[in-house]
Each structure stands twice: as structure tokens, then as C-alpha cells.
Amino acid sequence: MVKPIEPEFQQALNELTTSLQPFLAANPEYQKALDIVQVPERILQFRVVWEDDQGRPQVNNGFRVQYNSALGPYKGGLRLHPSVNLSILKFLGFEQTFKNALTGLNMGGGKGGSDFDPKGKSDSEIRRFCTSFMMELFRHIGKDTDVPAGDIGTGGREIGFLFGAYKKLRNEFVGMLTGKGLHWGGSFIRPEATGYGVIYYVEHMIAHSCPEFSLTKPETLVAISGSGNVAQFTALKVIELGATVLSLSDSKGSLIAEKGYTKEFVEEIGKLKLAGGSLESLADTPGYTYHAGQRPWVLLPKVHIALPGATQNEVSKDEAEALVAAGARIVAEGSNMGCTEEAVDVFEASRKSGPNGVWYAPGKASNCGGVAVSGLEMAQNSQRLAWSTEEVDAKLKKIMTECFNTCLVAGSKWSGEDVSGGVMPSLLSGANVAGFIKVADAMREQGDWW
Structure with missing residues (x-):
């Protein structure tokens, strides 16, 4: 090959081309x-x-x-x-x-x-x-x-x-970059936005598919990979809501918490990463076990929600199968294209198997909160003003809600599947088709195709 x-x-x-097949069959132009x-x-x-x-x-x-x-x-x-x-x-x-x-x-x-x-x-x-x-x-x-x-x-x-x-x-x-310092044109909660947005999206997934695993419950077990900006604020939001964070990782290995991460420990990791440190230096911390050279997905016997937050293709087919076996119900990407094609196939097959399968959300939907707040920063810069933390957070929640609903509707309409009997619509298909239609229609109206 x-x-x-x-x-x-x-x-x-x-991925996009495959998702679009039912839509293109009905709309060949x-x-x-x-x-x-x-x-x-x-x-x-x-x-x-x-x-x-x-x-x-x-x-x-x-x-x-x-x-x-x-x-x-x-x-x-x-x-x-x-x-x-x-x-x-x-x-x-x-x-x-x-x-x-x-x-x-x-x-x-x-x-x-x-x-x-x-x-x-x-x-x-x-x-x-x-x-x-x-x-x-x-x-x-x-x-x-x-x-x-x-x-x-x-x-x-x-x-x-x-x-x-x-x-x-x-x-x-001028506002030609986003992610600026707060006192010279930046936006409140921009650093937190991707991680927070993932959780706001996941909350809708939970409400629609498995409310028993609410993030307000300590018994809900959440696996997170990465330990950079996205993973840290994903973990902090989960901890704030009340669920249990079991893992973080970096390029050298994974750090598994026996009883769950604390807010204070995640904040210490944030300082460590800012100084260029590695989770390896925390290997002897009581209550935590370090696994060199491994990602967290095969290390946890029980997981309800898995949130890849490191980099592309960080969940393989074998690791996806391990998550299914561990009882995962939701996988949502904080990283871009965090799952390999083969891993996505495993999750989508699990979703189609019945109401207790894995519901998968692609990064283009679940992690769009970061760029959404970047867009809000652009708007603030254009008006030469700054919105409060509460205002920005409310706008972010609204954007993530609308994004989820858009994916849900498009996935129900264009996945080419029977979604009766408790099977959830494909958010992968929904995100791809909905995003494509919006871009394609704008291109056509501007004369880029006809």
C-alpha cells in the first residue's frame, strides 16, 4: 500500500468525504x-x-x-x-x-x-x-x-x-492576533475557552444519552490526555462541576490519580508546564502513579467519559477498544483529530450497537470553544471594549449549545442511518455536513462555484 x-x-x-456521501447523493451539485x-x-x-x-x-x-x-x-x-x-x-x-x-x-x-x-x-x-x-x-x-x-x-x-x-x-x-494579554486587548477566559467549551458540549451529550453520568457526580469517571492549556482547563472545569478526573499525560508518559485529581494539583501542573517541566518529575507523588511511555487510555479499568486533549491521532484502534471495554459512554476531542481513523470506526460501530454504545464528538465540534472566544476577542477589539468574564462565558455556552444542536440535527438528517431504538445520531456526520454546507453555500454566493 x-x-x-x-x-x-x-x-x-x-473523514469529510465519507461523512458527506449521503448528502452528496441527494445534492450531487x-x-x-x-x-x-x-x-x-x-x-x-x-x-x-x-x-x-x-x-x-x-x-x-x-x-x-x-x-x-x-x-x-x-x-x-x-x-x-x-x-x-x-x-x-x-x-x-x-x-x-x-x-x-x-x-x-x-x-x-x-x-x-x-x-x-x-x-x-x-x-x-x-x-x-x-x-x-x-x-x-x-x-x-x-x-x-x-x-x-x-x-x-x-x-x-x-x-x-x-x-x-x-x-x-x-x-x-490593532487586533491582528488573538490570545493577547488582558490589559492590551485580550479577552477574559480565552485561556480557558477550549477546555471549558469541551465540557459545555459534553454536558449536552450526557443529557441526551447518559444522564446517569452527570459531571456533577463524583462517581462519574473522566479520563483526560495532555497536560497543556486545553487539558488543564478541561480538568479544572470537570473538578469544579464535581466529577472525578483520573488522568493527565504528556509526551513522556501518563500520571494516573488513584482517587482523582484535585484543583490544587492541576494548578501545580500548570506551573510545572509553564516552566518547561514534565509529569515524570511527579512520579513519586502519593496517590498518583506514573506510567512512562504510555497514554492513559489502556491504563484505566473503568472510564465513563474520555477526553483526548493532547495532539492529533493520540487514540489508536487498540486504545479505542480498551475504552469501549472500560465502559466509556462518551468520547469528545479536545485536540484536533485526536483519534485515528481506525479508532473513530471503533467508536462509531459502538454507537450503532445500541443505546449503551460510545457517542463520539469530533474536535471540529467539541473543541470549537477556543476559536469561538478568539472570535469574541476580535469583536471586542473592533469595538475597543472588554466584556466581563460572565458575559464571555455566557456567550461561549450559547455558542457551544448551538453548535451541538446543529450537529445533532444534521447528523439525524444526513448520516444515512436509522437512529431509532435509542441509537444516537452521528455527531461526526453532523459536524462535517453542517460545517461543509455553510462554507459551500457562502462560496457559491460569492461565485467560487456554480
Whole structure:
């Protein structure tokens, strides 16, 4: 079997294409829209030369994939990680296009970044990299053109350096980046938004399929992967509501809690991660067991809700089967395309088996809260005002509710399945079809296909 040249992008395209088959059978004219929407409007690739602390020049690849602007300015994060390549950024930009459509806000889709690794670098090295990166990127972005944000490796420090470089280059103070500091244009609960949004989406899934596993009950067991921004705030919201968080993880291994994580311990992990530390350093903490080189999915004998929150393809077929065997009822992605194609097949087969199967939510739906609050930050910047935490949180809850309902209705109508007898509609099909229709209709009205 020949491996695809761009495996991550091809996986995302295959998922969308498969979900769309019942819709395209009834509406064959939309095939042309699918042919066109899968091609990015523009791909930018450039070299980034920066100086390390020894005065030596270093070079990295810089990218921005401006995927689709039918619904608004390109919107999507900048990822700084050694794994970054065009396949990953194309898949992320493609997913972002439909994810942004599901928020109901006027945002197109894009993604960018570099194979630069901020880990182990000094603040001065990161600042010099960000300045050099922005010296090329600034000519291609703007508040009404393309509004990047943070992502893996790009936190508040990096956004600050990038914003400062743009401001000097353009001599203007505008909202051309989101994830900014609160006192210079950022939004309340932006750091929390993706994690909180996942939980707001999951609460609707629970209410529709398994209310006995409410997140207000300590006996509801929740497995989370990752220990970065998304995973931390997902865990903190679960703990706040009252359920039990069993796991967090990082690239080196998993830390399993015998009786559940506490708010204080998650906050300590947040400080550890901000300082570049690893969960491995917590291996001897009483009440917690560290498993080197393993993800949490096969380590837990009993799980009700699984929330992948680390990176793409972090749940394999075997791990999906382990979650089904452990009694999982809901799997919702906090990460983008967190489950492999084979894992998704396992979950979808479980869903179709009956009312006690696994209900799976793809990241383009369940984790859209982060970009939704980025969109709200853009709106606040345009009006030169700041909404309160309560206002932003209420708007986020409303967006996640509407996103869930949109996916539920579209999944019921276009999955091509019989959803009687307690079988839940496919949220995978619903998210893909609903997001696609919205983007495709806008493209047609703008003359991109006919």
C-alpha cells in the first residue's frame, strides 16, 4: 500500500468525504464545492533566520496556510513544534475552516507555524525568533485579512513578542492576533475557552444519552490526555462541576490519580508546564502513579467519559477498544483529530450497537470553544471594549449549545442511518455536513462555484 504524501491532510479529507456521501447523493451539485474547498486559497512558506544566545544564526521553516475566507478573515493558530510540516498545517487549516463555520461567527479557516521548538530556548531566543517570523508574516495578515492565534508551543509569551514585532513593523495597534494579554486587548477566559467549551458540549451529550453520568457526580469517571492549556482547563472545569478526573499525560508518559485529581494539583501542573517541566518529575507523588511511555487510555479499568486533549491521532484502534471495554459512554476531542481513523470506526460501530454504545464528538465540534472566544476577542477589539468574564462565558455556552444542536440535527438528517431504538445520531456526520454546507453555500454566493 502506498502511503499518502500528506497523511494527516488526507485523513481529514477522507473523514469529510465519507461523512458527506449521503448528502452528496441527494445534492450531487455540491460535489464541485467539495472539489474546490479542499484546495487552500493560498499557502505561504518562508525561511526564518534568528540568532541564538551564542550569536550564531539558526534557521527554521515558517508557514501560513490561508485555507478558506468564504465566511470571514482567515482564522487559526500558529503552532511551534518540531513536527510542524505542510501536511499537518493543511489538515489543521482544513479542519479549522469547518470548525469556525460551526461557531456561527464570521471567520474563515487558516493555520500556520514553524518547526522551531521553544522548549529549552531562552526568552531572548524566543523573542528573536518571533521577531524574525513576524518580519515575513506581517505582510500577509491583518485584522480584516488573517488573524492568527496561539496553538501548541505558542502561548501568551510568544503572542506578546509577535504582537510587539507587528506593531513596530506596521505602526498600528490593532487586533491582528488573538490570545493577547488582558490589559492590551485580550479577552477574559480565552485561556480557558477550549477546555471549558469541551465540557459545555459534553454536558449536552450526557443529557441526551447518559444522564446517569452527570459531571456533577463524583462517581462519574473522566479520563483526560495532555497536560497543556486545553487539558488543564478541561480538568479544572470537570473538578469544579464535581466529577472525578483520573488522568493527565504528556509526551513522556501518563500520571494516573488513584482517587482523582484535585484543583490544587492541576494548578501545580500548570506551573510545572509553564516552566518547561514534565509529569515524570511527579512520579513519586502519593496517590498518583506514573506510567512512562504510555497514554492513559489502556491504563484505566473503568472510564465513563474520555477526553483526548493532547495532539492529533493520540487514540489508536487498540486504545479505542480498551475504552469501549472500560465502559466509556462518551468520547469528545479536545485536540484536533485526536483519534485515528481506525479508532473513530471503533467508536462509531459502538454507537450503532445500541443505546449503551460510545457517542463520539469530533474536535471540529467539541473543541470549537477556543476559536469561538478568539472570535469574541476580535469583536471586542473592533469595538475597543472588554466584556466581563460572565458575559464571555455566557456567550461561549450559547455558542457551544448551538453548535451541538446543529450537529445533532444534521447528523439525524444526513448520516444515512436509522437512529431509532435509542441509537444516537452521528455527531461526526453532523459536524462535517453542517460545517461543509455553510462554507459551500457562502462560496457559491460569492461565485467560487456554480
